[in-house]
Amino acid sequence: MPSRVTGARVVGSRKVKDQAVLLVAGHWLMLSVAINIGFLLKIIHDGNLGMDWYAFNGNGVAVSSLASYTAEPKPGNDVQIQEKYINLDHGDPTMYQSYWKQMGDRTTIVISGWQSVSYFSDTKNLCWFLEPGFAKAVTRLHNLVGNAETANRHIVVGTGSTQLFQAVLYALCPSDAPDPMSIVSAAPFYSSYPLITECLKSGLYKWKGYTNDFDKDEPYIELVTYPNNPDGSIRDAVFNGSGGILIHDVAYYWPQYTPISSRADHDIMLFTLSKSTGHAGTRLGWALVKDEAIAKKMVKFIEISSIGVSKDSQNRAAKTLDVISDTYEDAETSNESKRFFDFGYEEMAKRWRQLREAVNKGKRFSLPNLPVGKCNFSNRTFGTQPAFAWVKCEHASVRDCESFLKQHKILTRGGEHFGSSKKYVRISLIGYEEDYNEFIRRLSLINSEESP
Amino acid sequence: MPSRVTGARVVGSRKVKDQAVLLVAGHWLMLSVAINIGFLLKIIHDGNLGMDWYAFNGNGVAVSSLASYTAEPKPGNDVQIQEKYINLDHGDPTMYQSYWKQMGDRTTIVISGWQSVSYFSDTKNLCWFLEPGFAKAVTRLHNLVGNAETANRHIVVGTGSTQLFQAVLYALCPSDAPDPMSIVSAAPFYSSYPLITECLKSGLYKWKGYTNDFDKDEPYIELVTYPNNPDGSIRDAVFNGSGGILIHDVAYYWPQYTPISSRADHDIMLFTLSKSTGHAGTRLGWALVKDEAIAKKMVKFIEISSIGVSKDSQNRAAKTLDVISDTYEDAETSNESKRFFDFGYEEMAKRWRQLREAVNKGKRFSLPNLPVGKCNFSNRTFGTQPAFAWVKCEHASVRDCESFLKQHKILTRGGEHFGSSKKYVRISLIGYEEDYNEFIRRLSLINSEESP
Numbered sequence: 001m002p003s004r005v006t007g008a009r010v011v012g013s014r015k016v017k018d019q020a021v022l023l024v025a026g027h028w029l030m031l032s033v034a035i036n037i038g039f040l041l042k043i044i045h046d047g048n049l050g051m052d053w054y055a056f057n058g059n060g061v062a063v064s065s066l067a068s069y070t071a072e073p074k075p076g077n078d079v080q081i082q083e084k085y086i087n088l089d090h091g092d093p094t095m096y097q098s099y100w101k102q103m104g105d106r107t108t109i110v111i112s113g114w115q116s117v118s119y120f121s122d123t124k125n126l127c128w129f130l131e132p133g134f135a136k137a138v139t140r141l142h143n144l145v146g147n148a149e150t151a152n153r154h155i156v157v158g159t160g161s162t163q164l165f166q167a168v169l170y171a172l173c174p175s176d177a178p179d180p181m182s183i184v185s186a187a188p189f190y191s192s193y194p195l196i197t198e199c200l201k202s203g204l205y206k207w208k209g210y211t212n213d214f215d216k217d218e219p220y221i222e223l224v225t226y227p228n229n230p231d232g233s234i235r236d237a238v239f240n241g242s243g244g245i246l247i248h249d250v251a252y253y254w255p256q257y258t259p260i261s262s263r264a265d266h267d268i269m270l271f272t273l274s275k276s277t278g279h280a281g282t283r284l285g286w287a288l289v290k291d292e293a294i295a296k297k298m299v300k301f302i303e304i305s306s307i308g309v310s311k312d313s314q315n316r317a318a319k320t321l322d323v324i325s326d327t328y329e330d331a332e333t334s335n336e337s338k339r340f341f342d343f344g345y346e347e348m349a350k351r352w353r354q355l356r357e358a359v360n361k362g363k364r365f366s367l368p369n370l371p372v373g374k375c376n377f378s379n380r381t382f383g384t385q386p387a388f389a390w391v392k393c394e395h396a397s398v399r400d401c402e403s404f405l406k407q408h409k410i411l412t413r414g415g416e417h418f419g420s421s422k423k424y425v426r427i428s429l430i431g432y433e434e435d436y437n438e439f440i441r442r443l444s445l446i447n448s449e450e451s452p
Numbered sequence: 453m454p455s456r457v458t459g460a461r462v463v464g465s466r467k468v469k470d471q472a473v474l475l476v477a478g479h480w481l482m483l484s485v486a487i488n489i490g491f492l493l494k495i496i497h498d499g500n501l502g503m504d505w506y507a508f509n510g511n512g513v514a515v516s517s518l519a520s521y522t523a524e525p526k527p528g529n530d531v532q533i534q535e536k537y538i539n540l541d542h543g544d545p546t547m548y549q550s551y552w553k554q555m556g557d558r559t560t561i562v563i564s565g566w567q568s569v570s571y572f573s574d575t576k577n578l579c580w581f582l583e584p585g586f587a588k589a590v591t592r593l594h595n596l597v598g599n600a601e602t603a604n605r606h607i608v609v610g611t612g613s614t615q616l617f618q619a620v621l622y623a624l625c626p627s628d629a630p631d632p633m634s635i636v637s638a639a640p641f642y643s644s645y646p647l648i649t650e651c652l653k654s655g656l657y658k659w660k661g662y663t664n665d666f667d668k669d670e671p672y673i674e675l676v677t678y679p680n681n682p683d684g685s686i687r688d689a690v691f692n693g694s695g696g697i698l699i700h701d702v703a704y705y706w707p708q709y710t711p712i713s714s715r716a717d718h719d720i721m722l723f724t725l726s727k728s729t730g731h732a733g734t735r736l737g738w739a740l741v742k743d744e745a746i747a748k749k750m751v752k753f754i755e756i757s758s759i760g761v762s763k764d765s766q767n768r769a770a771k772t773l774d775v776i777s778d779t780y781e782d783a784e785t786s787n788e789s790k791r792f793f794d795f796g797y798e799e800m801a802k803r804w805r806q807l808r809e810a811v812n813k814g815k816r817f818s819l820p821n822l823p824v825g826k827c828n829f830s831n832r833t834f835g836t837q838p839a840f841a842w843v844k845c846e847h848a849s850v851r852d853c854e855s856f857l858k859q860h861k862i863l864t865r866g867g868e869h870f871g872s873s874k875k876y877v878r879i880s881l882i883g884y885e886e887d888y889n890e891f892i893r894r895l896s897l898i899n900s901e902e903s904p
Binding site for chain 1 (some may be wrong): 457458538542544545546548549550552553555557558559560561563565566567568569570571572573611612614615619622626633644648651652653654656701705726730731732733734736753756757760761762763764765768771772775824851
């Protein structure tokens with residue numbers, strides 16, 4: 001693109017005296033501009049997704065590059081691979097696909113054409129669109145893993161934990177308050193929180209992020225991601241005002257990422273299938289909520305905004321969660337194939353080893369220190385191995401780590417999206433293996449190079 | 453409840469001079485209050501769903517009453533049936549279940565455990581979470597039925613048309629405008645529109661409903677439901693300002709309800725699976741959008757609010773839509789079982805006949821006149837037979853038609869929810885057959901009675 005545009009400019013700025021030459025040049029200019037527009041349209045058409053994802057993920061590069069790469073990886077053909085972008089911006093949990101393939105038909109689900117015709121799942125439940133089988137599977141798995149208290153909790157299902165987050169905001173913010181409620185979170189915070197909160201310019205709530213500029217004696221909402229996205233730290237609420245209401249995003253509190261030290265026992269806890277089993281495409285999350293009035297208002301929000309949640313997704317999720325529990329509870333089957341959290345733990349451990357090795361090859365990058373703990377579920381003692389790495393570009397000349405890595409065709413999400421510095425990027429560790437290995441190869445090469 | 457509360461008040465306000473009597477009365481008051489609280493807690497506990505649905509549907513009666521009735525209907529046992537509520541408030545499309553049962557395995561879908569792990573469906577599509585098979589099936593069915601123009605349109609999939617409606621509002625309302633955009637619609641309008649629009653007190657848009665109190669030269673959005681919910685009328689935009697942007701909700705523009713006179717060819721058209729095939733539980737809708745920039749902003753909204761739409765639902769819907777098309781295009785199979793729109797048309801025609809007969813038995817109720825037209829799809833000429841009936845209580849003594857019918861244990865949605873008079877109610881015609889027959893029986897009885 002740049003060379004073509006420059007070409008047109010050169011033609012246009014050529015100093016011609018002769019009128020005839022000028023006319024010819026004018027024709028060439030028009031032709032050149034037309035060709036440019038043609039190319040531009042083609043690029044926009046082919047790469048429209050990339051443009052579209054720009055605002056969402058902070059990257060302007062077409063994801064389709066990656067898609068074509070991952071669809072047909074050609075190991076050994078380095079030239080071709082180096083031409084492709086490796087997209088580690090999103091937490092797309094494709095790492096888990098190989099596990100579910102290896103499980104064969106065990107989690108296959110059959111849905112008859114007459115099923116799930118009604119809006120209603122269970123009219124006796126406060127959450128009337130919650131499939132009873134899904135609720136049972138959620139409770140069973142939490143009790144097996146021991147990562148969350150389920151007794152005396154209401155389960156509210158949502159279209160991903162993203163919808164549940166909005167439902168909680170709606171439930172906690174009174175509609176008759178004179179001012180919108182302040183939503184705060186210590187940086188670095190999950191980059192979607194401000195986007196969701198600000199999206200509709202709601203009069204109910206207002207994103208404040210990491211600030212002391214709000215009245216802590218008035219009600220405010222603090223988001224606690226435990227362990228934290230993007231940096232994997234283990235932390236509790238940091239604002240100590242008397243008005244604080246806490247929302248705990250515990251999407252990553254599973255034994256493949258984090259030692260399970262105790263049952264999480266907070267008032268409002270959000271979970272998602274995407275990061276627990278890896279089924280992002282089913283768009284399913286669940287909340288465990290102590291207070292009945294809050295759970296009811298969350299249900300109301302989901303009624304108004306989507307009249308419930310896909311029953312097909314819920315039924316499929318129920319099957320998936322139950323099979324995970326089965327492989328642990330049924331000794332016979334557990335020998336046949338690897339149990340889910342063992343697969344996840346080993347895969348994450350391997351990827352973190354690879355990353356640390358690549359980072360330790362030079363001084364260009366650094367990783368945060370992550371806490372070590374004993375996992376009551378697996379009886380292993382290990383350091384947190386988060387789904388994302390929070391990488392810092394250490395060299396003084398690199399002020400924008402995302403742009404720096406993008407030059408090497410590695411797409412990440414820059415620190416500024418998380419309320420932090422551009423010296424940092426968030427890198428997903430849970431994508432396809434081929435992509436991850438190629439990323440490690442490139443990172444090692446960059447890190448081995450002399451400083452610029 | 454009222455009598456108990458009054459009892460407590462009487463005890464409390466009794467004029468007693470004697471101190472001992474006062475003390476005894478005080479104890480009785482405390483006991484009475486305690487009993488009241490006990491009853492209240494029990495009512496809240498037992499009837500929590502009913503209370504919850506109150507604000508959503510305007511009814512305070514537990515849906516569970518209906519659920520237990522429809523789950524195990526006992527024809528012939530009139531006493532028991534008369535004790536049950538018939539819920540015709542929601543447009544729950546359970547009428548269609550019997551059709552899909554009769555189709556056996558033809559729309560059964562099998563989903564493997566490793567499918568739909570990624571967030572992405574088609575990275576080359578503007579709507580990157582749109583399953584290609586679903587998009588194809590939508591286009592194929594529209595082309596078969598001839599109810600909507602699909603050429604040069606972007607398909608945007610949503611969690612029901614409810615989410616798509618919000619996505620359109622987000623797409624059409626600039627975030628930097630000084631005032632929120634006015635959202636208008638001629639009454640009677642779909643009762644969910646104001647609820648959705650006002651839900652988060654957005655600064656982007658504001659519900660105005662049916663009013664002339666807005667500047668028609670400034671941009672405003674008019675919602676056109678075609679044919680209209682709740683009254684089945686066929687109408688176009690009614691506000692003729694220069695600033696009007698139209699959203700067409702064409703959920704009911706299918707040949708079981710409405711003669712298909714031509715391909716709908718509007719800028720923004722919203723469809724839903726709930727009212728076309730009857731699969732409300734899959735929560736799936738789609739929009740046909742002419743303008744690329746608007747489609748992109750809609751996709752952005754769905755990214756932010758739910759990171760896409762259930763792929764399980766989309767894959768299931770693709771199968772369902774394709775089987776409908778198959779039964780029309782494949783002559784051999786079409787003889788085996790009834791074709792979908794024939795079933796729907798005949799069922800709706802029967803139910804409207806039953807309703808007209810019941811209404812014509814007396815003078816208590818009236819129905820609107822609905823337009824007759826030729827259907828290009830079926831070649832039938834017929835009067836619109838909407839999914840809802842817009843019934844008026846004609847007797848002067850009945851000012852609140854919803855309450856009047858509720859006394860007879862028929863739950864409907866009152867006219868005031870649609871920006872209209874309480875003399876009207878909206879009644880769903882697309883529920884289970886047993887419920888509908890029982891409703892017709894009760895309506896006939898009421899209508900045959902002498903005036904009060």
